[in-house]
Amino acid sequence: MFKHAIVRTPCEAMVKGLSTAKLGKPDYALAFEQHQDYIAALRECGLQVTELEALEDFPDSCFVEDVALITPKGAILTHPGAPSRRGEVELIEPAIKQFFPYPDYIDAPGHVEAGDIMMVGGQFYIGLSARTNRQGAAQMISLLNKQGLSGTMVNMSALLHLKTGLSYLENNNLLTFGEIHHHPDFSDYNRIELTAEESYAANSVWINDTVLVPKGFPKALTAIKTLGYATREVAMSEFQKLDGGLSCLSLRF
Numbered sequence: 001m002f003k004h005a006i007v008r009t010p011c012e013a014m015v016k017g018l019s020t021a022k023l024g025k026p027d028y029a030l031a032f033e034q035h036q037d038y039i040a041a042l043r044e045c046g047l048q049v050t051e052l053e054a055l056e057d058f059p060d061s062c063f064v065e066d067v068a069l070i071t072p073k074g075a076i077l078t079h080p081g082a083p084s085r086r087g088e089v090e091l092i093e094p095a096i097k098q099f100f101p102y103p104d105y106i107d108a109p110g111h112v113e114a115g116d117i118m119m120v121g122g123q124f125y126i127g128l129s130a131r132t133n134r135q136g137a138a139q140m141i142s143l144l145n146k147q148g149l150s151g152t153m154v155n156m157s158a159l160l161h162l163k164t165g166l167s168y169l170e171n172n173n174l175l176t177f178g179e180i181h182h183h184p185d186f187s188d189y190n191r192i193e194l195t196a197e198e199s200y201a202a203n204s205v206w207i208n209d210t211v212l213v214p215k216g217f218p219k220a221l222t223a224i225k226t227l228g229y230a231t232r233e234v235a236m237s238e239f240q241k242l243d244g245g246l247s248c249l250s251l252r253f
């Protein structure tokens with residue numbers, strides 16, 4: 001069960017955020033409204049939400065998931081592969097330390113963005129991407145081992161982050177898409193494959209037996225409901241324009 005979440009208010013500069021989506025620039029006012037509804041959804045799932053202030057110098061800083069990994073045993077601050085995002089780490093550190101006074105750190109030349117990390121109990125899958133390299137993943141695994149947890153690297157090619165293409169919904173259920181669906185590392189899971197046009201919903205989030213699902217993906221929503229989960233849709237159009245998904249917008253612990 002999760003009790004807390006940390007989020008960061010989107011800044012107006014988000015319209016200049018990193019993106020490969022080719023969906024146009026986000027509308028800031030609408031993004032703010034969608035973010036408020038996201039926070040409401042986290043609260044509906046029973047989480048206490050810490051809201052951090054917007055950081056105008058860091059357009060992607062609302063995607064807090066990338067700059068820290070929080071496990072059941074502690075916190076690890078990352079070193080993002082995207083140079084424009086590295087300054088976000090020291091700015092989230094005080095909020096992390098309120099809950100975890102002695103976090104660990106990933107150091108250069110290691111790069112990790114925790115959007116590449118999926119937790120399954122005490123096992124952490126770490127996707128190797130343009131944002132997370134082998135050195136960073138190796139550091140992460142040794143820090144997880146120090147916490148009594150384990151990690152493995154996942155080779156992948158096309159995705160921005162590992163969790164762009166999959167979500168663990170607990171109970172052995174994995175939402176998947178594309179290259180991840182047939183990936184040998186995940187063959188033991190009950191994989192629910194989404195269609196290409198609904199691939200964005202592969203980033204859905206399990207929170208205390210409710211699954212947050214991006215709004216506008218009816219087949220994915222039905223598939224998740226069929227598994228027996230309560231669901232809560234959240235409109236995400238403005239964050240999708242920045243390659244950001246539901247998981248990217250919070251740290252949950």
Ligand code: GLY
Nearest residue numbers: 017018060242243
């Ligand atoms: N726009 C989010 C990212 O690329 O990190």
